[in-house]
Amino acid sequence: xxxxxxxxxxxxxxxxLQGFFAVSWKAVVQIFRxxxxxxxxxxxxxxxGFGSIVICFLTGLFTGxxxxxxxxxxxxxxxxxxxxxxxxxxxxxxxxGPVLSSLxxxxxxxxxxxxxxxxxxxxxxxxxxxxxxxxxxxRLVTPRxxxxxLAMPLLAIMTDAVSLLGGYIIAAGYGISxxxxxxxxxxxxxxxxxxxxxxxxxVFGGLITMIACHTGLNTGGGAEGVGAAAKRAVVLSSxxxxxxxxxxxxxxxxxx
Amino acid sequence: MPQNDQCIRMEKxxxxxxxxxxxxxxDLLLERGxxxxxxxxxxxxxxxxxxxxxxxxxxQSGRIFINGLEITDQPEAVYREQRKRIAVVxxxxxxxxxxxxxxxxxxxxxxxxxxxxxxxxxxxREKLRFVGVEASLDLYPAELSGGMKKRxxxxxxxxxxxxxxxxxxxTTGLDPIGVYNIxxxxxxxxxxxxxxxxxxxxxxxxxxxxxxxxxxxxxxxxFEGSEADLKACDLANVREFLQPTDASLFV
Numbered sequence: 244x245x246x247x248x249x250x251x252x253x254x255x256x257x258x259x260l261q262g263f264f265a266v267s268w269k270a271v272v273q274i275f276r277x278x279x280x281x282x283x284x285x286x287x288x289x290x291x292g293f294g295s296i297v298i299c300f301l302t303g304l305f306t307g308x309x310x311x312x313x314x315x316x317x318x319x320x321x322x323x324x325x326x327x328x329x330x331x332x333x334x335x336x337x338x339x340g341p342v343l344s345s346l347x348x349x350x351x352x353x354x355x356x357x358x359x360x361x362x363x364x365x366x367x368x369x370x371x372x373x374x375x376x377x378x379x380x381x382r383l384v385t386p387r388x389x390x391x392x393l394a395m396p397l398l399a400i401m402t403d404a405v406s407l408l409g410g411y412i413i414a415a416g417y418g419i420s421x422x423x424x425x426x427x428x429x430x431x432x433x434x435x436x437x438x439x440x441x442x443x444x445x446v447f448g449g450l451i452t453m454i455a456c457h458t459g460l461n462t463g464g465g466a467e468g469v470g471a472a473a474k475r476a477v478v479l480s481s482x483x484x485x486x487x488x489x490x491x492x493x494x495x496x497x498x499x
Numbered sequence: 500m501p502q503n504d505q506c507i508r509m510e511k512x513x514x515x516x517x518x519x520x521x522x523x524x525x526d527l528l529l530e531r532g533x534x535x536x537x538x539x540x541x542x543x544x545x546x547x548x549x550x551x552x553x554x555x556x557x558x559q560s561g562r563i564f565i566n567g568l569e570i571t572d573q574p575e576a577v578y579r580e581q582r583k584r585i586a587v588v589x590x591x592x593x594x595x596x597x598x599x600x601x602x603x604x605x606x607x608x609x610x611x612x613x614x615x616x617x618x619x620x621x622x623x624r625e626k627l628r629f630v631g632v633e634a635s636l637d638l639y640p641a642e643l644s645g646g647m648k649k650r651x652x653x654x655x656x657x658x659x660x661x662x663x664x665x666x667x668x669x670t671t672g673l674d675p676i677g678v679y680n681i682x683x684x685x686x687x688x689x690x691x692x693x694x695x696x697x698x699x700x701x702x703x704x705x706x707x708x709x710x711x712x713x714x715x716x717x718x719x720x721x722f723e724g725s726e727a728d729l730k731a732c733d734l735a736n737v738r739e740f741l742q743p744t745d746a747s748l749f750v
Contacts, residue, residue: 367589374582376607
């Protein structure tokens with residue numbers, strides 16, 4: 244009895260995984276195919292990108308400030324506070340900027356996408372679209388994917404910039420000049436670090452969107468099902484961001 | 500193969516989901532010009548039949564033909580082509596929340612991209628006038644009543660000029676005037692040469708709009724025939740559906 248239940252769970256898991264990759268592949272291919280659905284892209288870019296600016300701004304500002312504060316406490320006994328700019332920059336640009344902004348976006352945007360698509364499923368709007376001859380992936384998934392692939396790196400750049408500003412606000416209180424703060428960047432950061440800071444949010448944006456869309460399009464069970472799907476999408480995309488971050492970091496270390 | 504190509508036919512169709520049997524060896528013939536209603540109690544699998552024909556779900560056994568072409572287990576592109584002949588009025592209307600009434604009605608025409616925008620707008624206005632909600636052109640579905648939503652859904656179904664129109668419980672939840680409006684609209688559509696397939700448990704609407712009837716009972720076809728045949732049928736399942744008695748309580 245228990246074995247058959249495990250069997251069923253495993254089969255379900257692999258079927259879900261297969262479905263996820265199939266939808267993702269189709270959504271990526273459709274990026275390069277007509278119709279482009281410019282209007283849907285613009286609406287999604289506004290909702291997913293511009294709508295996330297405030298939370299990413301606050302995330303960057305306070306993370307930068309707390310990072311600087313903690314580093315300064317550690318560096319002061321060694322008279323190494325002049326390195327504070329570089330240490331905040333390398334931590335934020337390579338890791339915390341992309342990861343924290345992605346986690347914030349996963350919570351805000353991932354749940355919204357899943358709830359929207361899930362509601363469309365339970366109210367038969369997706370069936371109606373299919374009957375009207377629409378390719379659901381191309382109409383509902385690809386515009387969101389395109390919007391997030393563009394918006395997420397921009398949000399991460401903004402988060403990085405604001406966090407460096409936050410770091411400087413704290414560093415200035417410890418007598419660090421702007422020149423000293425900026426000049427230490429070059430001692431810690433290399434071109435591949437900037438690449439790492441850009442490729443990560445690009446990948447995370449794609450993953451968050453695809454997990455949210457796949458979960459939303461597989462919603463069942465009315466309003467309760469929509470709520471459960473939204474929760475599942477946020478948990479799954481957040482954990483995936485953290486896991487993939489490790490593997491991407493490991494991969495990039497190889498090319499250093 | 501079907502003898503008449505101008506029809507939708509289901510042959511021995513079986514469908515199960517989650518270990519539950521919804522349909523067993525189900526047969527259906529929807530000929531052009533002969534309007535049909537599928538009757539059955541709530542949850543008996545009536546809507547499933549519409550979804551199977553539309554290819555939104557796929558049967559485990561049996562075959563489905565649209566105008567002579569077998570569509571069972573065909574790729575989505577084939578279904579998409581065949582669906583152009585069919586329009587559906589879903590139970591709740593299934594209007595797109597993010598679009599205005601006008602955009603909803605013109606949706607298929609905008610998607611196809613064959614007609615200029617001005618021409619699509621003229622068609623949209625004409626269809627909305629036909630169902631009596633032209634003034635709602637710029638409203639969103641959330642601003643409409645239940646009856647208006649169904650009328651807009653009918654206008655959307657008409658916009659692409661389909662051969663067949665499916666109605667899923669079109670009168671459920673409507674007041675008597677709303678029911679009268681929908682029945683009148685269905686008759687006008689039939690007069691205009693559209694073939695309708697309706698699933699419902701509302702006998703009055705069924706008798707007012709259809710010539711042929713199928714009754715679904717416990718996943719099987721329990722009856723098929725005309726109104727006179729249905730009323731004269733002495734099968735226990737049919738009698739119970741037409742005239743429920745105390746024996747039907749809590750069944």
